[in-house]
Amino acid sequence: MPETQPTPPTSRRRRDWLRFGAVIGLLLIFNFVGQQFFFRLDLTQEKRYTMAPATRQLLESLKQPVTVTVYLDGDFPPGFRRLQQSVRETLNEMQVYGGANLHYVFVDPSAAATEKARNEYYASLFKKGLKPTNLGANENGKRVEKIIFPWATVAAGGKEEQVLLLRGNQAAPSDVRLNQSIEGLEYELARAIRKLSPGQRKRIGVLEGHGELSNLEAGDIIGSLQPDYDVFRVNLNQVRDRDLQSLSAIIVAKPATPYSEPEKFKLDHFITQGGRALFFVDAMRVNLDSANRGGMLSFPLQLGLDDLLFKYGVRVNPDLLLDLNSGVIPLITGMTGDKPKVEPMPWQFYPLINNFSPHPITRNLDAVYTKFVSSIDTVKAAGIRKTPLLFTSRYTRLLPSPVPVNLNDARLEPDQKLYKQQFEPVGYLLEGRFASLYTNRAQPGTTRFQPAASPQAQPSKVLVISDGDFIRSELDPKTGRPFRLGFDRLANTEFANRELVLNAVDYMLDESGLISVRGKQITLRPLDKLKAQDERRSWQLLNLGAPLLLLAAFGAVRAWRRKRRYARF
Numbered sequence: 001m002p003e004t005q006p007t008p009p010t011s012r013r014r015r016d017w018l019r020f021g022a023v024i025g026l027l028l029i030f031n032f033v034g035q036q037f038f039f040r041l042d043l044t045q046e047k048r049y050t051m052a053p054a055t056r057q058l059l060e061s062l063k064q065p066v067t068v069t070v071y072l073d074g075d076f077p078p079g080f081r082r083l084q085q086s087v088r089e090t091l092n093e094m095q096v097y098g099g100a101n102l103h104y105v106f107v108d109p110s111a112a113a114t115e116k117a118r119n120e121y122y123a124s125l126f127k128k129g130l131k132p133t134n135l136g137a138n139e140n141g142k143r144v145e146k147i148i149f150p151w152a153t154v155a156a157g158g159k160e161e162q163v164l165l166l167r168g169n170q171a172a173p174s175d176v177r178l179n180q181s182i183e184g185l186e187y188e189l190a191r192a193i194r195k196l197s198p199g200q201r202k203r204i205g206v207l208e209g210h211g212e213l214s215n216l217e218a219g220d221i222i223g224s225l226q227p228d229y230d231v232f233r234v235n236l237n238q239v240r241d242r243d244l245q246s247l248s249a250i251i252v253a254k255p256a257t258p259y260s261e262p263e264k265f266k267l268d269h270f271i272t273q274g275g276r277a278l279f280f281v282d283a284m285r286v287n288l289d290s291a292n293r294g295g296m297l298s299f300p301l302q303l304g305l306d307d308l309l310f311k312y313g314v315r316v317n318p319d320l321l322l323d324l325n326s327g328v329i330p331l332i333t334g335m336t337g338d339k340p341k342v343e344p345m346p347w348q349f350y351p352l353i354n355n356f357s358p359h360p361i362t363r364n365l366d367a368v369y370t371k372f373v374s375s376i377d378t379v380k381a382a383g384i385r386k387t388p389l390l391f392t393s394r395y396t397r398l399l400p401s402p403v404p405v406n407l408n409d410a411r412l413e414p415d416q417k418l419y420k421q422q423f424e425p426v427g428y429l430l431e432g433r434f435a436s437l438y439t440n441r442a443q444p445g446t447t448r449f450q451p452a453a454s455p456q457a458q459p460s461k462v463l464v465i466s467d468g469d470f471i472r473s474e475l476d477p478k479t480g481r482p483f484r485l486g487f488d489r490l491a492n493t494e495f496a497n498r499e500l501v502l503n504a505v506d507y508m509l510d511e512s513g514l515i516s517v518r519g520k521q522i523t524l525r526p527l528d529k530l531k532a533q534d535e536r537r538s539w540q541l542l543n544l545g546a547p548l549l550l551l552a553a554f555g556a557v558r559a560w561r562r563k564r565r566y567a568r569f
Contacts (some may be wrong), residue, residue, distance in 0.1 A: 051093055053196040054514040055190045058197070059097040064158040066102050066193055071130065071149040072165065073108035079178055080148060086182040087152070087165060109149050118196065119357050125149060129162055150181075154192040161192040168364050169354070185332075187517040191506070194514060195228060197201045202248035202509055203236035210303075211256030213472050219251055220473040220485040221501055229505070236263040248509050249276035254468025258304040263443035264437070268308060272436045274458030276508040277499075281305060281318045282468040283374035286405055295406030308462060309439045313381030314428050316466045320403045321373050321426065322353035324395035324419055331410055344490045345410040348397070352495070355391040355423060360518040361503045362389050366496040369486060374466040375424045390427035390465070395419040427465040429504075434460055461508045471501055 052057075068091060070085045084106075091104045109125060112118035122132075130151040150166030165188065168180030204225060205217060215222070215233070225231050233248065236259070243268055244250075259267070271277050282301050290296035300318035309316060327350035334341045351370050356362035368390065375398060378386050397419045436457075438450045473482035474489060483489065486497035507515040 001050055037358065047558065051097060051186065052517045055094070055186055055517060056097045058190055058194055059094055059102065060397075060513065062098055062101040062193075064157050064197075066154060066196065068102070068104040068152055068154050068189065070104060070106045070152045071109050071125070072152075073106035074244065074518065074522065075146075076148065079175060083150070083178050083181060087185060090185045092474060094186075094189065096569050102286070125151075126155070128160075152189065152192075154189070154196060156196040157198075158568070159196055161193045161195050163188050167366075169366050171333070182363055184518060186379060187514070190514055190517060201228070201230050203230045203232065203246060205232050205244070205247045205250045207236065207238075207250060207252050207255070208233045209235040209237060210259060211254075213253040213468075216475060216480075216482055217472045219482040221471045224498060224502060225505065229509075236266050239266075241266060241269065244270050245273060245275070247275060249278065249505065251471075252277065252279045252281060252305075252473055254280055254282060255303055255305075256301070256437065258302055259305070264308055265444050268437050271312075271460050271462060272434050272457050274460050276461050277307070278463045278465075278504060278508075279309070280465050280468050280470045282372065283318050283466055284320055284372060284401065284403065284423050286372050288407075291405045292407045295404060295408070298392060298401070298403040298405050300401050308437050310379055312462055313378055313379070313384045313386050314464050315377045315379055316464065317375045317377060318401040319374055320349065320399050320405075321351060321375055321392055321421075321424055322348035322397040322399065322414075322419070323392045324348065324414060324416065325352050325354065325393040327351050327352055327369055327371075328419045328439050329407065329410055331407065332492060333411075340528075343403070346414075347407075347410045348414060351392050351396075351403065351426075353390045353426065357387060357389050357391075359387055359389055359429070360515050361429065361507050362500060363501075363518050365500060366471070368497045368500055369488060369495040370426065370467045371469040372467065373426045376426060376428055376464065376466050378428070381430075381432075382435070384434065387429040387431070388425040388427070389429055389463075391423040391425055392421075394422040396421040398424065414423065426467065427463070430462040430464070432459060433457055434462070462506070463504050470497055 058529065070087055070091070072080075072087055076084055088106070090104075095102050103464070105531075109121055110118055112121055130149055130153075132149050148166075150164065151166055152163040154161045154163060166177075166181050167186065167188070168177035170177065206212070206222065212218075222231050229248075232247075234244070234247070236244075243444055250267075250270065267277070281303060284298045285294055285301040286298045298320060306315070326346050326348045327343035329347040329350070330342045332340045333343045333344045333345075351373055352367050353370055354367040355506070356365055368412060371407055373392075376388075395416065398421050438444075440449065442449050471485060473484055473485045474487065483500060484494060485501070486491075486499075488495065488496035503518070
């Protein structure tokens with residue numbers, strides 16, 4: 001058998017150089033292709049690292065530098081560190097599409113060298129409206145608390161927007177609330193960037209002329225809308241039809257007197273031609289002064305809107321809902337010396353709504369405050385999609401008209417057996433091409449008949465909430481100025497009424513679809529804490545020992561192969 005000739009050293013050296021050159025060439029080619037064709041792979045089940053198309057479009061169209069300052073640097077417990085890391089990851093992804101126009105920096109508010117400097121820095125953050133949060137978490141059976149500033153500021157073009165990073169339902173466990181906050185990071189940051197980006201402003205009309213909320217009572221929600229929209233007071237009796245059509249949306253805020261047929265015709269024409277509308281209306285008339293003086297009977301409030309809303313697909317029923325999950329009212333419970341003693345007492349006519357549909361308007365929303373709210377039923381309306389948004393709790397009582405209302409009933413312990421209804425819807429979103437109430441009818445005050453199908457008809461959106469007080473701000477008795485919408489001075493708590501209305505307006509008017517980012521969902525997969533504690537030692541040993549065993553096995557195999565390969569030489 002002929003003996004195998006060994007490979008000459010020169011040939012082996014040439015082969016090694018050719019292999020090395022081929023590897024370098026492939027790396028250069030891949031690098032060139034990667035620069036020409038950008039792509040990213042997100043292998044997570046929820047696509048948590050994938051920016052929504054609306055966000056990408058917003059970031060790619062930035063025309064001025066945007067700087068994001070995040071006040072979440074420092075040492076945090078693991079739960080808060082997850083929020084910190086998620087903010088960083090979200091901004092990293094945004095920077096990919098924003099390029100050189102997007103910069104971010106993390107700041108530790110407590111990193112000042114002296115206590116005086118730290119307090120001065122805290123004061124500057126307070127002045128901006130950034131309030132600290134004291135959150136707790138359980139770690140290894142111990143309670144850990146950390147004061148943090150869960151805020152970011154977005155600055156561009158000399159203007160600045162504050163972004164609250166810690167949102168979610170306050171009634172949820174801390175880990176669930178942190179997860180809800182992480183789900184909303186992309187939307188909150190993108191929304192702030194959009195506010196600072198120049199663009200054409202849309203117009204919103206707030207109706208007046210029928211006892212609607214005054215400028216003071218609706219002051220906070222009007223002021224909250226004005227940074228993004230042009231807001232006007234509109235009287236249907238005085239506005240011309242073409243001026244009404246120049247609006248993008250109208251708000252009907254707690255009317256007290258009926259609408260006439262010509263006014264309803266203008267309202268109907270606006271909606272069927274594609275205009276958006278938000279109705280915050282009461283179904284029942286309640287006078288709190290009479291209720292405080294011995295009681296009253298609440299009867300249906302005739303606004304003349306029933307047939308209009310019925311045509312669009314909903315019916316606000318003439319009843320009142322009582323809920324064991326409720327707000328409070330001040331009542332005199334005794335005397336302290338010569339002064340009356342006033343205490344807040346639960347009042348079942350003020351339901352606290354904490355059950356929502358998983359819709360972008362209400363997803364991960366905190367509780368909202370309602371007063372004298374009514375149930376809503378749906379009726380057949382062809383081509384209209386009806387989405388219930390708000391529900392009462394599982395302990396609800398429905399009282400049909402007429403309803404006795406007496407503030408002294410708050411002193412009595414409610415009978416839980418009477419609260420048999422549950423999850424009654426009190427808010428609906430209607431979407432589609434609405435049929436006109438005046439189809440094949442004469443326009444009020446004229447002989448002109450309306451066609452069965454208007455050629456100018458466009459799809460629209462209508463929000464109906466059966467509570468006129470939903471967007472009414474309480475007034476400070478000392479200054480006469482409105483509190484923030486949703487703030488209850490008796491409970492010293494701010495509810496999410498303001499956020500829901502802003503989300504609804506964004507959803508109805510935002511053609512880019514950015515509001516849909518609020519529907520992003522990240523599944524929380526918590527560990528079994530008891531099992532993790534029991535098996536902690538074994539997993540630690542495995543994590544320490546397995547790498548050493550693998551390294552030893554690799555070394556033994558490599559030595560055996562080298563010995564076998566070179567023994568023949």
